[in-house]
Each structure stands twice: as C-alpha cells, then as structure tokens.
Amino acid sequence: MKQDEKKQLSQDKILNAAIVEFGTKSYENASLNNICSDNKISKGLIYHYFKNKDELYLCCVKICFDELTRFLDSEKYVFTDFQKDINHYLALRYRFFHENPNYSNIFFNTVLQPPVHLKNQIKELRKDFDAQGIHYYKSALKNIVLREDITEEEAIEYFFIFQEMFNGYFQSKAYENSDFNTLIEAHEMKLSKILNIMLYGIAKERKE
Template sequence: MSIKKDNVIKVATKLFAEKGFENTSIANICSAANVSKGLVYHHFESKESILIEIFTQTTDQMIEMNMETKKLIAPNIQLQQLIETIFTQLHQNKHLFQFNLNIMFQPSTKKILSKQIERRASILFNSVKNIFDQISQERSTMLTYIFIAEIDGIALNYLSVFNKYPIEMIKQELLNKYKNIK
C-alpha cells in the first residue's frame, strides 16, 4: 500500500471515530490528510469504499492476532494471550476501536458493512469457540458468547463511558478469571 493511501486510511479512521461516518466528508479527509480529492478518488471509489477498506483491515488485524494465539498449545494459555493481545491493541489503537464502536451503532454504516460485519463476527466467534472447545465441548458455545460480551462491554466502557476506566485492573481480573477455567 502506498504511503499516501495508508495516510488517507489512518486519517479517515480517526475522523470517522471522532466525528462519525455521516459527519465526515471526503473534503474533511483530504484536508486532514493534506492530499487532493484526485488522490483519494484514485485509490477509493467513494467514502463508503474507504469505510469498507478500514473495516477489512481491522478484521485482518484481528485474524492476525488470533493466528498468534493459536501457536500456543494449552487453551488457558491461548485465552491469556488473547486477553493480553486485545488489551494491548485496545490501548495502542484507541481510534481504531472507537471507529469500530461508532460504526456498529450507526445504522447507515452498519448497512454498508453488513457483509463485513457478519464475516468478522463469524471469524471472531469461531476462533474463540475453538479455544473453549478444548476446555469444555458442552459449554463452549455459551462460554464464547460470555467472553465476547465481556470484551465488548469492557471496550465500550473504556472507549465511551468512563473517563478514568481502570483498564489494567480489569485486564488482571479477566486474566485471573480465565486462568484456570474448566
């Protein structure tokens, strides 16, 4: 990917996270990225295609995080590593997570990304379920839903509800909870 295209994606992600997709124009993106509309339209057909590209890239990052986790053998260790990775990414890529949160609550973006959202949800669910299958076949589906809901709730509270959210303490509690799950 070209440096300018990458910059447009980075700037658009930040603007979509801060202002929302609906309130961000191509002109806003061009101005903040210090590029021409021609350059943006050279790489992207529309604002919607920028949104799809961002969402696809974040999904690919999630898949990559999951691949790192699969290198570990014990399922409890896989969960511990997954939790560590999620919290590291949540802290390091706050704008990306805010972007994801915003698009999930905006009907217009949810409609544009329906196929990508479904794909991501399926990948996420199946990868977490594979870990829980190793712990308890009969409870793996329910444990997967609970784990994903916990992560989503933590991310929501960290990104948009509390100013001084005790993210490190919560990570430790989650790590302790899943350390010896059976």
Template sequence: MDDRYEKFESLSEERQEAIVNAAVEAFGKSEYKGASTEEIARKAGISKGLLFFYFKNKKELYVYLIERLTDMMTKLVVDEAFYEIDDFFELLAYAANSKRAVLEKIPHVLDFSIRAYYPEHKDIKDTMDDWTQRQIDYMFKTYFKNVRFDKFKDEVDPKYVLNMLIWMADGYMHQRRSQRRPVDIDDLMDELNRWCEMFRLYAYKEEYL
C-alpha cells in the same frame, strides 16, 4: 484484500498509513454520513480526487478500513500463545486483553470500531451487518479450532454461549450509547470477566469447574 485495492496498496507503507489514519480519525469522530472525505484527504496530504482514485467512493474506503483493521488486529492477537490455549473461556480472556492493549495504543480505533458495529447510514448498514455475522462464523471455526469442547455439558452449544457473550457486550454498548457515555474499556473487561465466569459455571461439566 482483493484487487479493488491494488492501486492503494501499491503506495508506500507510509503513504498508506497517512490515509488510513486520517480516515479512521474522521469515521471515529463522526457518523458515516458526517465524516468528510475532503477532510480525510487534507489530513492525509493528498487531493480529494486522488483519494477517489484509490477508492471509487466513500463506502469502498469505509469497507477497506474495516478489513484492514480486522487483519491488523488478528495478526496482533492471534499469536503462538493464542493457539496453545485450549480452554474456551481462557481463550476469550486472552483475546480480549490483547485487543484492549492494541486499542489503547492506537488513537480513534475504538471509536471507529464501535461506530462500525452500529452502522446507521443506509449505505453501509446491510453491508456491515452481513460482514459482522460472517466474522463471528469465521472466528468460531478458525480461532477456536484447538479448544476442548468436551469440557462443555452435552446439552450446551459452545457457539450459543459465544453468541450470548456477544449479545451481552452488545447490550452494554447500547446502554452506554443511549446514555451518551463513552465505552470504558476497563469496565467492559471487568464485565466480560464476570460474564465468562458465570457462563463457565453454567456450561462446563462439573469435573472442569
């Protein structure tokens, strides 16, 4: 986090959680434009004026939520066992299962995350698109540092494989959204496992299959 959020982060953890939970619920239930800052403040037990004392506008609050939830998810997923895994696809499966366990426990975070990944309002679209790409680049450099890339065929780029998996998950969620169906985490995990196995057969040298 940076100095923009110093006032907010000087609050007690309990007060911070109340505001964060209210905001995640509002942005999870509604698109960015439709989420009411007045309702967020009311549910958090503060005035709207005080909410904007901590965050200068709605966009800053939204970006803060993204950064805070990403940090929280990272701390819960990237543990000692995570860095002991040196297989690309096993690491993806471990991270995905850990994230699923977290998402199932925290109300509205999944809906909020999906809406954030597909921003529609002009105020946040460019910001979120840039942020998402930076996260993918950072994730690859940081979280895959112990992976044995020598298992990959010489002509296969591991980062391209990661991008392909992201694109496939993106297509899955786009289809769900276009059909106005909720994302089923269990179904998505089953699909991810199938995709990983398919790409493992394509990407790995024969001796590692």
C-alpha cells in the same frame, strides 16, 4: 518513481488519513472534507481511488479487522484453563486496542454503532476475525466438561446468542452515552464476566 509506486503511495496517504478520521470520530461525524483539509489531499484524488465515503470507510474497517486478527494470530496459545484462556484472549485484545487507539474506535463503532446500511458488508469483512474467535472458543472448551445434554455445536451456538445479546445491550447504551471510551472499557470488562456466567451460571450451589 514508477506509476504503480506512485499509486500505492497516494492510496496509503488517503487510507492513513481516513483511519485517523474514522478512528477519532463516529462514521456519521467523519467526513471526506476533514480528510482533505487536515491532510492536504484533494477530494478529486480521493474519488479517483474510492467511489465514496462508504467505500473508504469499509477499507478502513477491513484494515482494522485484518490487523487485529493478524496480531492475535501472532500469539501462540497453550490452552489449559477456560477462564484463564478467555482472560488471556481479552488481555491481548486490550493490548492491541491500547496500542492502536484509532483501530479501537473503528472496531467498537462497527460493533456498537455500525452504519445500518453497511451492516452486511461489515459482517463479510469480519469473517476471518469471527472464524478466529470460534477456533479460540472451541479450543478453550476442550478444558471443561460439558453437560451431557449440551453438544459442542450447541455450546458454540449459545456463545453467539450471548454475544449478540451482550453487544445489543451495549448498542443501546452507545446511543445514550456520549462517553464512548468509558463504554468501551465497560464492554471489555464485562465481557469476561458474561462468558463466565454463561458457563457457570449466577447461582451458588447449595450444600445439603
């Protein structure tokens, strides 16, 4: 076996083991010791390829976001109705997370319980995913008529404001609630509704 192939196999073994570790535990509870003992990997081998726990974790986060972005890109969208388009997008996300539970845990931990000292690095790693979301949102917006005093740029800005507020609410819940899987389900269920409220409000139009 060539040296490059051996190196790639070693790195893949470490990353696959790390994805399981970070995919079943929070960043704080995951450890290199578990990765080593559960997978018969020496700590020296890990440190040969990765500087520390942070670097290994960020590699797993990158893989997670790259795989999710690639999966969503593989679907061909026909934008016809905003609410249906959003629901379709969220259904695809749900399918990906259902089929890849380890990625699900890594994704939502970075969104709801990100290690404070790694927030900037995580933000950089998810740039393609965020750009994809903006493209999807802009395409869906073409199927609604914006108010005359709201530009497309403002609509996108409000989308991010609502998203930050929404995730901020669930971040506080994440630290209060030990049932993280239930919290994830609630997050995804309410996301569609909050987007609908953002667009159409909560008040029923009164008839004169």
